[in-house]
Amino acid sequence: MRTHCPAAADTEALGGRMARALRLPQDAPVVLYLSGELGAGKTTFARGFLGGLGADGPVRSPTYTLLELYPLPGCTVVHLDLYRLNHAAELEGLGLRDWATPEHVWLVEWPERGGAGRLPRADLMLALAVGAHGHDVEVSAGSAFGAAWLAALESCAAKP
Numbered sequence: 001m002r003t004h005c006p007a008a009a010d011t012e013a014l015g016g017r018m019a020r021a022l023r024l025p026q027d028a029p030v031v032l033y034l035s036g037e038l039g040a041g042k043t044t045f046a047r048g049f050l051g052g053l054g055a056d057g058p059v060r061s062p063t064y065t066l067l068e069l070y071p072l073p074g075c076t077v078v079h080l081d082l083y084r085l086n087h088a089a090e091l092e093g094l095g096l097r098d099w100a101t102p103e104h105v106w107l108v109e110w111p112e113r114g115g116a117g118r119l120p121r122a123d124l125m126l127a128l129a130v131g132a133h134g135h136d137v138e139v140s141a142g143s144a145f146g147a148a149w150l151a152a153l154e155s156c157a158a159k160p
Contacts, residue, residue, distance in 0.1 A: 001154055006134040011041040014137060015048025018124075021153040022053075022105070024075055025145055029104040031120045033111040033142075036128035041135035042109045045126065046079055049107060053077065061109065067094050074103070081109040088115025124149060 005011040024030060032049075034042040043061040050059050054072050062068040062081045070077040078099045085091070091114060099106070100120055111119055123146035127138045141147035 001139045001150060003137050003139075004131060004134060005041065005137060008041065008044050008135075011044045011128075011135045011137070012048030012051070015045040015050075016052035017156070018139075018149075018153060019049045019052025021156055022149060023152075024103065024105070026102055028102060028145070029078075029100055029106055029120060030145070031106040031122045031124075031142075032108065033122040033125045034107060034109045034128065035111060035126065037130060040128035040130050041137070042126075042128055043081075044135075045128065045137075046107045046109070050077055050079075053105070066090075069099075075105050076103065078104055078106045079109075080106065082113040083110045085110075085113045088113065088118050091115070091118050122146070 003014065005014055022030065034045060036042055043059070047059040050070055053075065055070050055077070060068070062079055063083055066081060066084065068079045070079065076099070096119075106120065108114065108119060111122070122142040125140050125142050129136045139150060141150050
C-alpha cells in the first residue's frame, strides 16, 4: 500500500487508522518497523498510532532513552527508537525479551540499526520519506498476520 500524507496531521491520522484496524493476535506480539530518514514522519505516525489505541498523553520520540512503554487497555506499546545505537549489541541491556509476548505492540523506529536476529520479525514495515509536499508512506507485510491487517486496512480505505 502506498499513500501520500500532505501534512503531519495526515501522517498522524494514518497511524490512527492503522491502530483502529488492528486486531491483536492471541499468540504473539505485533511488530511494526518504521524506516525513513530524519524528519520522514516516523514519530508523527507513532503519535497517531498510539492515539488510535487510546493513549491520551504526550508521545515523544524515545531517541535518548531508546525505549518508551505505553500501558494501554488491552495492550502495552513498546516504542523503540534505535537511531542512537552504536552497536546492535546495546539492545541486550533493554530487556526486550520481556515484551516479546502477546498483548504487546512494538513500534520500532530505525529497525535497521537493530542488527539481524536481535528484533522480532516485523508484521508490517512502513517506509516513510520526505516528499515535496508532505510524507510518502509505503506499507508492506512481513507476516501472514501483517498481510491480513493490511488487507483490512485497505478494505476500510476503499469504502466510501
